[in-house]
Amino acid sequence: MHRILIYPLIAVLLLASSVTIASAEEAGNEQETYKRLLQRIDGSIVALRHGGSASGGLSEAQTLYSNLVENENFDNRPELLETNNRITQAFSSLQQSATEENIRDLRLDISLMASELGVGLPFNFEHALFFILGIGIFVALIVTLISRRVVNWERMKQIKAEVSAFQQELRDARSKQDMKRLYKVQQDQKRIMALQGQMMKENFKPMLFYIVPYFIFWFVLSGMYSGWVVAWLPFRLDLPFFGKWASCGFLSWYLLTYFGFSQIWRKLLIRE
Structure with a gap:
């Protein structure tokens, strides 16, 4: 045992x-901010699918994105500056009219930006x-x-077979309205219920x-x-x-x- x-x-x-x-992998403020940012983006998609508004989740996501890139200097990296501008514009336009497709495009751009900045999710996320x-x-x-x-699976199989046979016999007696046979079958009902109790104990x-x-x-x-x-x-x-x-x-x-x-x-x- x-x-x-x-x-x-x-x-x-x-x-x-x-x-x-x-x-341990979750250590680091940037990584945690990025995780929460994606969580808010996904939450806004869930809200849309449920027939609600995505504006609350997108507003929180925009704040988190600003925190993620606030210390970054894009002056010497024009490709990141372009991506950042696209993300900023997307947040503004989505506050007016949001669709799942557009939010997913925004999520992809944010993921690309995070990758360029060396920020990623923990493996388990x-x-x-x-x-x-x-x-x-x-x-x-x-x-x-x-x-x-x-x-005890052998005993379980025996009990299942007995219970199944009893139920079949009971159905047959009722369908044929054989009262004598039905009375005889019902006399065995207490024993069958005890067997079902044993089966339940085995399962627990x-x-x-x-x-x-x-x-x-x-x-x-x-x-x-x-x-x-x-x-x-x-x-x-x-x-x-x-x-x-x-x-x-x-x-x-x-x-x-x-x-x-x-x-x-x-x-x-x-x-x-």
């Missing part, structure tokens, strides 16, 4: 080292889509390995080993990527109860990758 603890400990150590390295994808795949693997070890066993490190890193990573757009949807979805969905932040992208690869790992390693 002690060997099972190795898996979540490995996850903690590896993810901790990743987060530590990523946090520059490649956030793949970074979080890797974490989702890794965590899904760890959880699957723990489940494979602590859950793995959580005892990974739930604490899982929530620690969930808290750290969700705070790190708060407000950051990880992936864009090619279209906007209007979802009941959740509203408009136009992009993936950390939460939605992580859940998509985690649950998607959980199914793959379970098929490969557990073969339910």
